[in-house]
Structures are given as structure tokens and as C-alpha cells.
Amino acid sequence: MGFESHPPRTITEHPALSEIQAKYINHLLCKKTLKPATIKRKVKCIKSLWKHGVKLSNPDSFVRFLNTCNWVSGTKDIVVNAYRDYLTMIGLQNVKLPHACIKAKVGT
Numbered sequence: 604m605g606f607e608s609h610p611p612r613t614i615t616e617h618p619a620l621s622e623i624q625a626k627y628i629n630h631l632l633c634k635k636t637l638k639p640a641t642i643k644r645k646v647k648c649i650k651s652l653w654k655h656g657v658k659l660s661n662p663d664s665f666v667r668f669l670n671t672c673n674w675v676s677g678t679k680d681i682v683v684n685a686y687r688d689y690l691t692m693i694g695l696q697n698v699k700l701p702h703a704c705i706k707a708k709v710g711t
Contacts, residue, residue, distance in 0.1 A: 620653055630692040648685035659689060662698045 627649055631642045649659065655672070658664040665686055669679055683700055690698050 620650065623653065623659065624650060627689060627692060631688065644681065645685035645688060648682045649689055652682065652686065659686075660693060660695075662690065662695070662700065666700065 624646055628642065628646055631637055631645060637645075652665065652668065653659060655668060657668045669682070672679075674682070687700065690696065
């Protein structure tokens, strides 16, 4: 009787998330001015939104989530920038994202 190793754990992602990530990465790579670390951070933001149940194609869902999450304002700013790029990718370029939901806690 010896030590038996367990099979390796693999993290499986939802196919829709993988597809979203691939399209988003391609979109960001087309900009050519972004550093790899910036692309990685923006992809991580979109992935986090998706995992929190935000309907990425619905800006109202994004704003509702942003108003209820406990993220600091700097993190929210990064996520808003990533989400703006995502909206541009899906063709929703003229969507206004309110800044009030991000800056509301700064004055308090």
C-alpha cells in the first residue's frame, strides 16, 4: 500500500465565457497600444463581471452590479474602462455609463 496521487484538478470554464474572452482579447490586440499587462487586467475584469452574473450585453445590468458591489473606486474605474472596451467590441459605442455610481463614495 503506497501513496496514490489524485488525478489533477482541471478548471473548466463555461464555453460562452471562453468565447467572450477570445473575442475580447482579439479586440484589445487590434488596438496595438495596450501593454500585455493591461490586456490581461481588462480580460480579468470582464471575466469577473461574467462570474458575478452581470449580463455583459446589458449596460443596465452592469450599472446595477457596480452600484451594489464593495469594490473601491479605483477598481471600479478599471472595470468601467474594461467594460467600455467590451461595449465597443459588441457595437454599443454610444452607451453612457454614469460616473456618479463610481464617484459616489469618494466624497463621503
